[in-house]
Each structure stands twice: as structure tokens, then as C-alpha cells.
Amino acid sequence: MVATLVSLRWRLTLNALRSNVWALIGSIIGALYAIGALGGLIAAAVGLGAYAAPQDAAVLLGALGAALVIGWCLVPLLLTGADATLDPRAIAAWTAPSRPLARGLLAAGAAGIPGLVTAVACLLPALVWMVAGQFLAALLALLCAPAALAACVTISRIIVVSANLSSSRRGKEMTTIIAFIVVLIASLLPSLFNASLGAHGPEILESFRRAGQILALTPFGWAFLAPGMAATGKPLAALALAAGGWIIPLALLRPWERLVAAVMTRPAGHSGRTRAYASANPASGDRQSAGSVDALTWARRLGSLLPGLPAxxxxxxxxxxxxxxxxxxxxxxxxxxxxxxxxxxxxxxxxxxxxxxxxxxxxxxxxxxxxxxxxxxxxxxxxxxxxxxxxxxxxxxxxxxxxxxxxxxxxxxxxxxxxxxxxxxxxxxxxxxxxxxxxxxxxxxxxxxxxxxxxxxxxxxxxxxxxxxxxxxxxxxxxxxxxxxxxxxxxxxxxxxxxxxxxxxxxxxxxxxxxxxxxxxxxxxxxxxxxxxxxxxxxxxxxxxxxxxxxxxxxxxxxxxxxxxxxxxxxxxxxx
Structure with a gap:
């Protein structure tokens, strides 16, 4: 089942690229950008392992790992519907919900380009600790990497599928606007950070260090912080965090399976408000029915405000x-x-x-x-x-x-x-x-x-x-x-x-x-x-x-x- 779904995902992706030249060009540019970004991350990982103190490297890796998991939580919510490949609802007519199907959908979700890039990113802490000479921490990072990737993909798929269950159009519109504001602020953060760093350097750096420590200690950063705890001489804390990092995706498996079964068996429905429009002929003398809307109200207002405006x-x-x-x-x-x-x-x-x-x-x-x-x-x-x-x-x-x-x-x-x-x-x-x-x-x-x-x-x-x-x-x-x-x-x-x-x-x-x-x-x-x-x-x-x-x-x-x-x-x- 897993191999079939992964193969189907890539077949759908490649067919879409073959039929659209612009999509193919955009995908090639995106892939080149991802390769370049990964090259920069690998170089940064080597430098971090060679020159950073273990305490600083542990906090930084934990915070960045937590940010990666949070990104997988937020981005699907902000871009709901952007990737509908192998949505459970789309295959409901061809197969029945089952545990192998639910887990195969997770594997297919991890097999895409974002999943592959994330998989490489999850392996970078092992490179950092290997360069630093902390081989036990590097081994623990290798063991925690699959847990981190599984947590990212599982949370993402739960959010993507659950978000489409909402039937409130106004709620979706408000979510969209809030999401747009969040994306806009996030795109400006690097330039604002550089400006604030130049003006208030030491204070800003200390604030970010404290925030990084708090973020790394959240459940989102457990799998990334555990190797750092081992490298700094805290083996019991490292084992506890590593166990917690594995418990998160395992605990989410059952809710994911229930969600897949629910969306595949739930009948498609429509809910929303319907409104009747009043007569378009004001001279007809018809009364506007209760709950109806006059479709020409603003047209008449604009006509009165701008007398020369054509009807x-x-x-x-x-x-x-x-x-x-x-x-x-x-x-x-x-x-x-x-x-x-x-x-x-x-x-x-x-x-x-x-x-x-x-x-x-x-x-x-x-x-x-x-x-x-x-x-x-x-x-x-x-x-x-x-x-x-x-x-x-x-x-x-x-x-x-x-x-x-x-x-x-x-x-x-x-x-x-x-x-x-x-x-x-x-x-x-x-x-x-x-x-x-x-x-x-x-x-x-x-x-x-x-x-x-x-x-x-x-x-x-x-x-x-x-x-x-x-x-x-x-x-x-x-x-x-x-x-x-x-x-x-x-x-x-x-x-x-x-x-x-x-x-x-x-x-x-x-x-x-x-x-x-x-x-x-x-x-x-x-x-x-x-x-x-x-x-x-x-x-x-x-x-x-x-x-x-x-x-x-x-x-x-x-x-x-x-x-x-x-x-x-x-x-x-x-x-x-």
C-alpha cells in the first residue's frame, strides 16, 4: 500500500509538470533554490559544529527544530488546499478507509519535495554533533530524525484534512486574512531583525537566546534538543526528550486514522446562508420580502453621488x-x-x-x-x-x-x-x-x-x-x-x-x-x-x-x- 501511494503521488506530480511548461520551469527553479538552500544549511551545520560551544549549539538546534515543526503546523493552515494530492476524500470512491491506507497516505506525504528537504534538514543535527566530536549525540540525533520528520508530516496532514471540514465561509475568509497578515509579517522579519540588531545588538541577541531556550523546551523541539542534552552531559534528560519526541508522532497516528475514516465516509454536504434578492424593478411596487437583499442599493447610491456616472x-x-x-x-x-x-x-x-x-x-x-x-x-x-x-x-x-x-x-x-x-x-x-x-x-x-x-x-x-x-x-x-x-x-x-x-x-x-x-x-x-x-x-x-x-x-x-x-x-x- 505504501509503495503504491508513493508511486501514485509522484506519477500525478510528473504528469502535471509534463502538461504545463510554466509549472515545469517553476519546479526546476524551486528545486535549484532548495538545493542551494540545503548547501548553505550544510555549510552552516559544519561551522556550528566546529566553532560553537555545545550549550549554544544545543539551544540553537532545538529552537530551529521547533520552528521547523511549527512551520509544518502553520503553513498548511495558511495554504489550505494548496496541495490536494492523495487527499482521502479524493480516493474515497476507489477504496475503503483502513489503517494501512492512513499510514500509506502519511508516507506519500513525506515523499514529496517538501518532505525530502525536511528529511535532510532533520539529519543536520547529526552532522553538527559529528563535526563537534560528540559521537553519542550524533547517534542519538540519527535516531531522533525519523521521529521529527514523522511529527512534521502527521501534524501537517491532520491540519490539511481537518481544515477543509469547516463549512463557515466567513470563518474561512477571516482565517485567510489573518494568514495573509502573518505571512506578510514573516516576510519582513529578516529586514526588521537586521535593522534592530544594528541599533540594539546585545539586547536583541540576549532576548533571542532566551526565546530560543523556551522554544527548544516545547514539545516541538524535543527531538532536536535531545542530542544537545547528551552533548552537554545530561543523559537522563536526553533520553527523556528523545522518548517524548517519538511519543508525539506515535500518539497522533490513531487520531489520523480516525480522521481519514471520517472524511472518507462522511457525505458531502453544503451549509451556508442563502438570501433572496428583491425585485430589480423599483417601479413594480413589490415589497421586499423578509431576509431579502436589495441588489441595487449601492448602484443607486453611487448614481446619486456621481450624477454623470452611467447606470x-x-x-x-x-x-x-x-x-x-x-x-x-x-x-x-x-x-x-x-x-x-x-x-x-x-x-x-x-x-x-x-x-x-x-x-x-x-x-x-x-x-x-x-x-x-x-x-x-x-x-x-x-x-x-x-x-x-x-x-x-x-x-x-x-x-x-x-x-x-x-x-x-x-x-x-x-x-x-x-x-x-x-x-x-x-x-x-x-x-x-x-x-x-x-x-x-x-x-x-x-x-x-x-x-x-x-x-x-x-x-x-x-x-x-x-x-x-x-x-x-x-x-x-x-x-x-x-x-x-x-x-x-x-x-x-x-x-x-x-x-x-x-x-x-x-x-x-x-x-x-x-x-x-x-x-x-x-x-x-x-x-x-x-x-x-x-x-x-x-x-x-x-x-x-x-x-x-x-x-x-x-x-x-x-x-x-x-x-x-x-x-x-x-x-x-x-x-x-
Missing amino acids: ASAAIAARCLRYWRSDPRYLAQVVSIVFLPMVVVIVPIGIRGTVQVNGEPLTMSLAIGQAPAAMLLTVPLIALLMGWAVHDDLGFDSTALWSHISAGVPGRHDILGRVVAAAVWELPTLLVMGAGMLLWTGRWQDAPALLGGALALYGCSLGWSAMTCVLLPYETNAPGESPLNSRTSGMAIVVALIQMIGMLAILLVSAPATGPAIYAAFSDSTPWRWAAGVIGLLWGAGAAGLGIIMGGRLLDARGPAILATIRSWPGHSQER
Whole structure:
């Protein structure tokens, strides 16, 4: 059973790679990256064994091992559904649940690329203690490595299969947003650590040492800490931790077997709230039934707020606004737009605290009205990201684009509705953040230039996005999927190129307006500041309008082709 399931897993993986060139290229790049990372880890293990004290090596290996197990616990939860290979539900029609099947699924889970890389990582403590001359500790590390790998895989599979039992859509959406924030923070930790280490080196290192000791002593680090206890002359503690490291995966076997039997025998069900929509004809005089929803409320509100807005654009904007407040893919963009610039600009400044100017220490204050002027950079950065947020809006819309094409909605009205939906919440947010940064820095005199430059960037970014969402739509997760789910088409390279070229193009196009804003900020000239504000406002509005017109024309010409492309993406077909 084990050999059959492992063979089936690799056969499915290789067949998927053969049918998709981009997936094959992405897998090759990922494999090369993994090999390079393992080479670096092996070199680090040799250096740790040769030069580190046994006490320090024991704490470090225990903490890193615990972090590895915790990673296997968290990543599947954050990326639920990313790897559905040999899911018990998928094979329920072909075999009955059994103990050999459950254990074979665990073995197949460990036989993938992540499992193989983890297996090598679990063997590194043996290399460390062998180089250090602690041969008994190295032997114990070899005995504990299978337990550590088994714990990683078993916990991961339990989480992956259990997470899909949840039927609350709102709960899944909230989990997705929290997961995205966690991933975003984790991606910024290395740079923040380097910045804090440079400012408060000894204190930071001591804090990390204490945290590492606590983490290593948790059940997640037992299998990795046991050899270190043997190396530091604590044989009884080493044996106890090694036994505990083996007990964890063995104790999880029975819950895993029960879970496999439960999901394979449980009937597929659907739970959720259904809502009826009120009559689309207000003149009909029909009363809205209890629990029903007026589908045109926001369309009428936008029509009243913007009298010149076409009815089709108002309806599309109303639907897109619902996406912005309920779709996890859009909510993830909102989080990154608001959160990322604040972390990139503000946190490093707050960590450093003191800088050197001509050899003299200069302490920076973060008090209201006294914050460094560099914090104003968050405003144009947020403006750029806000306009960029709709650059693949047609792809996010998926096959719902069919309703616009079949109804004969002009392309410019379609694109205008999407831009209006974004601007309804983005512009007020941008103005509030701009006012907040001006209050924090106390540089109110720079308000016209700052807002002018930010609006120029925002308008140019919106205009560029209005065109590229038609010219270069690329595969994205289907509606209802987590934004953290990995795609199998190898689109990461294409997305990176589109984003790099797009950002450079936006900066170049906005330069005639952002240039005067930068000059006004440094020239301390009031007329220049106001001139830069007016130029930025007009330039941004013109760029956004031109982008909407050109994007609309392109959509009129390419609408059916774009819809066919979207339908070819996995999970986007209407038959799903």
C-alpha cells in the first residue's frame, strides 16, 4: 500500500509538470533554490559544529527544530488546499478507509519535495554533533530524525484534512486574512531583525537566546534538543526528550486514522446562508420580502453621488465594492496596501532611533509633530499601491465578465465602474493617511506638494492598471479560493515581470508631476508647493481618464478572447 501511494503521488506530480511548461520551469527553479538552500544549511551545520560551544549549539538546534515543526503546523493552515494530492476524500470512491491506507497516505506525504528537504534538514543535527566530536549525540540525533520528520508530516496532514471540514465561509475568509497578515509579517522579519540588531545588538541577541531556550523546551523541539542534552552531559534528560519526541508522532497516528475514516465516509454536504434578492424593478411596487437583499442599493447610491456616472458603471462599481469588502483576494490587497508601507518606512525609523550626522549622534523623535520627514514617503507609496490594486481586475472577476459582454456593456463603462469602486474607498483612505502623516511630522507646509505628488502617482497607476487588466490579464486564484493558494501554472515569473515593468512605467509617466512635487519639498517655496499640488491633481486625473478610455477600447476589441483565456485557467470554468 505504501509503495503504491508513493508511486501514485509522484506519477500525478510528473504528469502535471509534463502538461504545463510554466509549472515545469517553476519546479526546476524551486528545486535549484532548495538545493542551494540545503548547501548553505550544510555549510552552516559544519561551522556550528566546529566553532560553537555545545550549550549554544544545543539551544540553537532545538529552537530551529521547533520552528521547523511549527512551520509544518502553520503553513498548511495558511495554504489550505494548496496541495490536494492523495487527499482521502479524493480516493474515497476507489477504496475503503483502513489503517494501512492512513499510514500509506502519511508516507506519500513525506515523499514529496517538501518532505525530502525536511528529511535532510532533520539529519543536520547529526552532522553538527559529528563535526563537534560528540559521537553519542550524533547517534542519538540519527535516531531522533525519523521521529521529527514523522511529527512534521502527521501534524501537517491532520491540519490539511481537518481544515477543509469547516463549512463557515466567513470563518474561512477571516482565517485567510489573518494568514495573509502573518505571512506578510514573516516576510519582513529578516529586514526588521537586521535593522534592530544594528541599533540594539546585545539586547536583541540576549532576548533571542532566551526565546530560543523556551522554544527548544516545547514539545516541538524535543527531538532536536535531545542530542544537545547528551552533548552537554545530561543523559537522563536526553533520553527523556528523545522518548517524548517519538511519543508525539506515535500518539497522533490513531487520531489520523480516525480522521481519514471520517472524511472518507462522511457525505458531502453544503451549509451556508442563502438570501433572496428583491425585485430589480423599483417601479413594480413589490415589497421586499423578509431576509431579502436589495441588489441595487449601492448602484443607486453611487448614481446619486456621481450624477454623470452611467447606470452600467454604477452597477459594476456596486458589485466590485462587494468584492472589496467580502472577497479574501481583494481583502488581502487592502491589508497589504495599508500595512506594508507603514512597516517598510515607519518601523525601521522607529527601531534605529539614533543616527549619526557628521559623527555626532542625533536622536529622532516619534512624538506628534516631531517625526522624521521621511515618514511622508508612506503617502506616495500607498498611492502607488492603491492604483495598482486593479491591474488584474478582469482576472479576479473570472467568468462573471461574461455577464458584461453578453449584455453589451461598453468597455469604457466596464472599466470606469471598476475604477470608481476602487476610488470610493481608496481616495478617502489616502487623504486620511496623508493628513495623519502631516500631523505626525508637523510639516503642514508640504501638504499641497505631498498630496499633488501622491494624486499624480495614484492617477497614473490607475490609468496603467485600467489598460493592463485588459492587455495582460494573468492567472489568479478563482473566486472563493484563498489568495495564499499556490497556482500550478508557473505564473510567478510572468507576474514578477509584469509588476516590475508596470512600476517602472508608472514612475516614468508620473515624473512630470512628481518631479515638481519633489523640487517643491526641498525648495521651501510656497508658490512651488501649490503649483505642484495643482499639477499633480490635473496630471493624475488626466492619466486615469486616458487609461479608462484606452482600456475600454481594448476591452471592446478583446472581450471574448479575454473571457476564453480566463475560462482556461484552473478553477475558473463555469462548470466547476
